[in-house]
Amino acid sequence: MLVEKLAPIVTEEWGHFRMVIAEMKKRKLKLGRQRKDEYVNQLRQLIRKVNYEEQLLDELLVAAMIEARSCERFRLLSENLEESSLRKFYRLFMESEAGHYTLFMKLAKKYLPPKKVNDRWKEFLEAEKQIMNSISPRGERIH
Numbered sequence: 001m002l003v004e005k006l007a008p009i010v011t012e013e014w015g016h017f018r019m020v021i022a023e024m025k026k027r028k029l030k031l032g033r034q035r036k037d038e039y040v041n042q043l044r045q046l047i048r049k050v051n052y053e054e055q056l057l058d059e060l061l062v063a064a065m066i067e068a069r070s071c072e073r074f075r076l077l078s079e080n081l082e083e084s085s086l087r088k089f090y091r092l093f094m095e096s097e098a099g100h101y102t103l104f105m106k107l108a109k110k111y112l113p114p115k116k117v118n119d120r121w122k123e124f125l126e127a128e129k130q131i132m133n134s135i136s137p138r139g140e141r142i143h
Helices: 002-026 040-046 054-081 082-112 114-133
Strands: none
Touching: 002 082, 040 054, 040 114, 054 082, 054 114, 082 114
16 A cells, blocks of 8 residues: 555654754754745646546656655765764665655556656656756755
């Protein structure tokens, strides 16, 4: 069942949020105001609401893309920060996001024809290029 496969991600993400809060507290940093995420909002506009199958596919692919891009950014942080504890911190998140990306793609291919998934993924990659060119460059691109 889809919900049973996705529920552990909620628990894991909540645990990660708590780890971030603890790290911030250790460094005497405060959580800032919630910001509008242009990237995620524009990706979500790609979700078709024509029928259940297309909406499910698009929801899973948007989630996969967000996780894949976060994985890439966490990898860069884990490989390029001087502080070894932060490299390990971000490496953990990178591995987790990679697993989430993989799960979303596997679920899409479980519930929908793989060719349909792959074709739509290609469309998402093209749309993402346009999205990235349309939004203002900022360092806060990790969801």
